[in-house]
Amino acid sequence: MSERQIQLEVLRYDPETDREPRFQTYTVPCLNEWVVLDALNYVKDNLDTTVSYRWSCHMAVCGSCGMMINGEPKLACKAFIHEYPDQIRVEPMAHFPIERDLVTVVEDFITKFASVKPYLIPKEDKPVSAGEFKQTPAELMKFKQYTLCINCMLCYAACPQYGLVPEFLGPAAISMAHRYNQDSRDGGRDQRQEVIASHEGVWECSFVGACSEVCPKHVDPAGALQQVKVASTIDWYKEHLMPWSKK
Amino acid sequence: MSRNPYVREVPKTSWFFRQPRYMRYMAREVTSFFIGAFSLLLVVGLKRLSEGPEAFQGFLDALRGPWGVLFCLAALVAAVYHSTSWFNVTPQAMPIQRGEEFVPGKMIVGAHYAVWAVVSLIVLFMGI
Amino acid sequence: MSKSNKPIVWGPFAAGGTVTAFLTPVLTLLALFAAMRFSPDMFTYASMHAFASNWLGKLIIFGVITLSLWHAAHRFRITLFDFGVRADLVVATILYMIAAIGTVSTIFSLLSI
Numbered sequence: 220m221s222e223r224q225i226q227l228e229v230l231r232y233d234p235e236t237d238r239e240p241r242f243q244t245y246t247v248p249c250l251n252e253w254v255v256l257d258a259l260n261y262v263k264d265n266l267d268t269t270v271s272y273r274w275s276c277h278m279a280v281c282g283s284c285g286m287m288i289n290g291e292p293k294l295a296c297k298a299f300i301h302e303y304p305d306q307i308r309v310e311p312m313a314h315f316p317i318e319r320d321l322v323t324v325v326e327d328f329i330t331k332f333a334s335v336k337p338y339l340i341p342k343e344d345k346p347v348s349a350g351e352f353k354q355t356p357a358e359l360m361k362f363k364q365y366t367l368c369i370n371c372m373l374c375y376a377a378c379p380q381y382g383l384v385p386e387f388l389g390p391a392a393i394s395m396a397h398r399y400n401q402d403s404r405d406g407g408r409d410q411r412q413e414v415i416a417s418h419e420g421v422w423e424c425s426f427v428g429a430c431s432e433v434c435p436k437h438v439d440p441a442g443a444l445q446q447v448k449v450a451s452t453i454d455w456y457k458e459h460l461m462p463w464s465k466k
Numbered sequence: 467m468s469r470n471p472y473v474r475e476v477p478k479t480s481w482f483f484r485q486p487r488y489m490r491y492m493a494r495e496v497t498s499f500f501i502g503a504f505s506l507l508l509v510v511g512l513k514r515l516s517e518g519p520e521a522f523q524g525f526l527d528a529l530r531g532p533w534g535v536l537f538c539l540a541a542l543v544a545a546v547y548h549s550t551s552w553f554n555v556t557p558q559a560m561p562i563q564r565g566e567e568f569v570p571g572k573m574i575v576g577a578h579y580a581v582w583a584v585v586s587l588i589v590l591f592m593g594i
Numbered sequence: 595m596s597k598s599n600k601p602i603v604w605g606p607f608a609a610g611g612t613v614t615a616f617l618t619p620v621l622t623l624l625a626l627f628a629a630m631r632f633s634p635d636m637f638t639y640a641s642m643h644a645f646a647s648n649w650l651g652k653l654i655i656f657g658v659i660t661l662s663l664w665h666a667a668h669r670f671r672i673t674l675f676d677f678g679v680r681a682d683l684v685v686a687t688i689l690y691m692i693a694a695i696g697t698v699s700t701i702f703s704l705l706s707i
Binding site: 379383412413416417418420425449451452455456 | 608
Binding site: 427439 | 468485555
């Protein structure tokens with residue numbers, strides 16, 4: 220097994236003593252098949268126990284270890300060392316406040332995500348005895364890709380409009396709203412539209428497309444947002460030019 | 467333990483230098499300046515056309531010359547960049563589902579390029 | 595939060611984006627030929643006037659020019675914001691005004707041909 224020396228530059232910030240973040244460099248002997256998260260774990264286990272970062276599954280499922288790796292939003296567990304030069308710089312996800320070291324403050328995302336009602340709102344209440352809500356494979360395909368979102372927030376770290384306008388609801392929240400709007404079992408679109416068709420909703424998006432490029436699960440939030448724009452525009456013209464066509 | 471989150475400000479006038487994809491995005495957005503200016507040129511040309519042969523000839527004469535050539539060339543480059551960036555994302559904005567499968571994005575993009583080529587050739591031969 | 599009225603301008607922006615994507619490259623190419631005196635019988639007054647004289651021609655010209663204008667006005671508004679110009683209301687008013695003046699001018703020109 221081949222080993223390689225990596226200079227791992229980690230952005231450090233201690234909220235109790237530091238006025239601003241600073242880089243600290245660690246020399247890490249990496250195995251070729253390692254990911255950046257392994258290098259961080261090596262630092263934590265062998266060099267410096269004070270380094271803070273979030274991680275859990277080590278297999279791109281939990282969505283905890285999102286960070287900027289050489290300036291690009293990545294999951295540390297999916298960023299293979301062999302794809303990087305000998306100097307690797309890790310920083311906390313852009314556009315989020317830094318809690319400590321690589322740990323970010325994510326309350327803003329969680330509030331926004333909850334605000335779009337990311338759950339099924341059935342069209343009508345149905346007793347359990349009436350059986351399940353059935354769905355064809357074609358109806359499932361309409362929204363399936365959006366269910367793969369793991370809430371890692373890399374799309375927020377990539378989205379310049381979220382960085383410039385912090386009120387923006389952002390890619391993952393709106394694309395998850397779109398996921399439920401597209402679900403044949405759902406009847407909650409009108410409620411979600413109040414949130415996502417607002418000024419701070421989909422209209423802050425200018426289709427940079429960065430969110431979809433960085434998504435580790437190959438979800439296409441940028442596409443979802445454009446579809447929401449088209450649907451919201453059709454809604455608006457229907458409401459204002461054809462008020463008699465109330466659905 | 468007290469919380470004291472550190473906020474990193476996004477530089478309002480230089481954020482797009484941070485990633486190449488932001489630069490590509492800004493290039494796409496800047497095409498709107500040239501497309502807008504060219505549209506205004508058409509507005510003026512149409513007005514001169516409505517004012518009679520001399521006025522229209524005057525408009526054409528004003529267009530001729532190095533500045534006119536330079537402007538049209540810049541507008542052409544911007545317009546082509548706009549077209550490609552616009553067509554390339556059509557499968558994202560308007561996906562087409564047939565049964566359980568989505569029509570491959572390449573086919574949607576390809577169809578747009580084909581129509582673009584045909585329309586361009588027709589207009590070109592009408593114009594020349 | 596309330597629903598935004600952005601669709602008023604986003605509708606023409608999207609429609610205009612599609613129209614300009616198909617047509618503006620070839621139109622700018624023709625304009626380039628005209629500017630380079632590529633051929634003497636390009637854009638003669640008679641041929642252009644004839645095209646703008648019938649209703650189909652008028653409709654095409656109106657659609658292409660006005661949608662291009664509104665597309666460009668809306669996108670340039672966002673472009674200026676992205677460059678750091680934060681007076682969005684002023685920017686929007688000026689740009690949409692230019693597009694509106696262009697639209698009105700196009701209508702008058704077409705009606706008098």
